């Protein structure tokens with residue numbers, strides 16, 4: 001039985017925590033298959049402590065490819081590196097996160113390996129009789145769930161929705177094998193040039209990594225009122241989301257848009273304020289662990305998927321809530337001195 | 338510039354209704370439309386043509402009624418369309434679909450750009466664009482949010498990634514998938530509609546594009562759908578109605594409780 005592999009994303013000099021979530025997913029699959037779990041990490045300046053962290057988070061093995069020419073993500077070179085590794089070690093399963101990198105790299109690789117790939121899975125399991133990977137994902141805007149398998153080709157590949165599992169706590173006593181690989185020039189040749197990275201300053205916290213998202217909709221009435229959403233988000237150390245209506249009106253920029261034509265998120269807490277809960281919005285946030293909705297319309301669709309719904313005017317509720325959180329934080333801070 | 342835009346016809350989902358009893362999608366009366374996210378690809382192509390001249394060819398793989406989608410793209414301003422239709426294509430997953438589209442694109446021949454939507458709203462995978470690039474061995478920019486320049490056989494683009502944007506430069510021909518931020522799709526014009534109506538859309542089958550039988554349709558698809566089911570949509574959460582000052586304070590108390598109990602604060 002081949003190994004279970006996860007892609008560890010290494011970017012701007014650090015590991016993306018989503019890599020630890022994948023290890024937790026992969027571990028339960030590897031246990032069922034009685035095989036080992038390995039992470040592949042490629043990039044530049046990958047430090048020993050990063051590799052150790054992957055082992056502490058569950059990796060039995062880590063394949064490391066470090067090279068200046070892998071500093072930035074270019075799909076052709078990254079794909080070639082991974083294809084070389086796949087050809088040499090033949091893992092049974094290979095999963096990556098459904099991030100912009102995973103969703104670009106994995107389909108590119110799957111075609112070259114002539115194997116199947118399932119996008120944006122929320123559940124992975126092993127079919128008992130065959131040992132095949134069962135990949136469950138939402139489709140048609142989250143209206144249905146489909147379970148998919150790749151019976152005849154290997155590796156079985158999937159991208160996994162970020163935040164759909166928790167990472168394992170680190171266990172520094174775990175031991176793992178580290179395999180450093182190097183490749184010849186041919187692997188790195190590309191005509192594509194990475195020019196630069198432009199940080200989006202309006203996203204203090206990256207929406208797709210955020211544990212908490214406070215999202216505002218048209219119910220806010222005007223752009224200025226988004227300040228309330230921003231303040232609440234900041235108090236909760238969360239990120240700011242928006243419905244498409246709000247983005248179309250220019251109250252918030254597109255990178256904040258949640259939904260069918262925006263981002264898909266799955267935070268621990270999603271607070272929807274003045275959002276009606278159109279199917280296209282829900283498609284992007286319904287797998288959130290906890291949903292709190294504030295809307296003045298008691299029949300708003302958003303209440304159907306909310307754990308806690310408040311029917312009322314956001315202009316009354318938000319300022320009061322903000323005040324209460326501030327008080328609470330002050331009290332906590334005093335208790336801690 | 339010669340630009341190829343693969344578009345997909347999908348069921349209109351903006352007013353998808355779920356049957357409350359069976360929990361399945363109500364399909365009656367559901368219209369078919371151009372995948373909404375492909376409209377941004379079409380618009381991007383039209384703007385490039387307006388700036389640099391050239392020709393836009395839309396291709397769609399699907400049943401005969403997908404001709405409507407192609408005609409809509411032509412009504413918006415695309416020049417030509419090709420329908421890829423064959424019983425043998427039925428049941429294609431993203432691998433097989435990418436293969437068919439790549440074969441058709443090769444058959445079309447000379448081109449500078451292939452512009453895809455970010456994903457189709459029915460399958461929702463976003464795998465076909467990168468799949469086409471892989472089959473054709475072309476440079477690829479996914480989640481493209483802006484085209485910065487096209488010159489000397491090179492294109493420079495911005496792509497939307499998790500914490501901001503990446504700027505990359507690629508040699509043409511290249512493949513792009515685009516996000517909504519890149520453009521505002523225009524509406525079809527009356528003249529465009531008339532042109533589209535008169536136009537004969539050629540239909541290419543597996544043989545015409547030289548597709549190998551073992552790579553297309555269900556047989557050529559490495560993935561299999563095992564089961565389809567409806568997620569539990571309702572959480573049946575509690576609801577608090579704010580009617581006056583007292584209930585307002587109760588509601589805010591309840592939110593605080595919730596945040597504290599779930600350790601979210």
Ligand SMILES: Cc1cc2nc3c(=O)[nH]c(=O)nc-3n(C[C@H](O)[C@H](O)[C@H](O)COP(=O)(O)OP(=O)(O)OC[C@H]3O[C@@H](n4cnc5c(N)ncnc54)[C@H](O)[C@@H]3O)c2cc1C
Pocket residue numbers: 216217218219220242243244245246257258259260261262263273274275276277278279280281284294295296297300312313314315351373
């Ligand atoms: C192809 C396609 C793709 C789409 N993609 C997306 C997408 O990615 N993301 C997305 O969000 N939408 C998307 N949409 C649009 C979607 O259908 C809705 O139009 C949109 O989500 C509505 O945004 P909203 O909830 O902010 O506005 P509305 O639907 O107008 O809702 C505003 C809500 O605010 C409430 N409200 C008003 N005043 C107050 C107040 N004082 N206090 C409390 N509540 C108040 C109202 O009761 C109402 O429920 C898409 C549509 C299509 C056709």
Ligand SMILES: Nc1ncnc2c1ncn2[C@@H]1O[C@H](COP(=O)(O)O)[C@@H](O)[C@H]1O
Pocket residue numbers: 342343344345346372374375378396397398399431434438452453454455456457458460461462463464465466
């Ligand atoms: N059957 C098809 N015909 C033409 N283009 C398609 C087809 N399926 C997908 N595409 C293109 O690939 C993109 C991504 O689709 P998908 O990978 O299915 O989410 C779409 O936005 C289209 O540009």
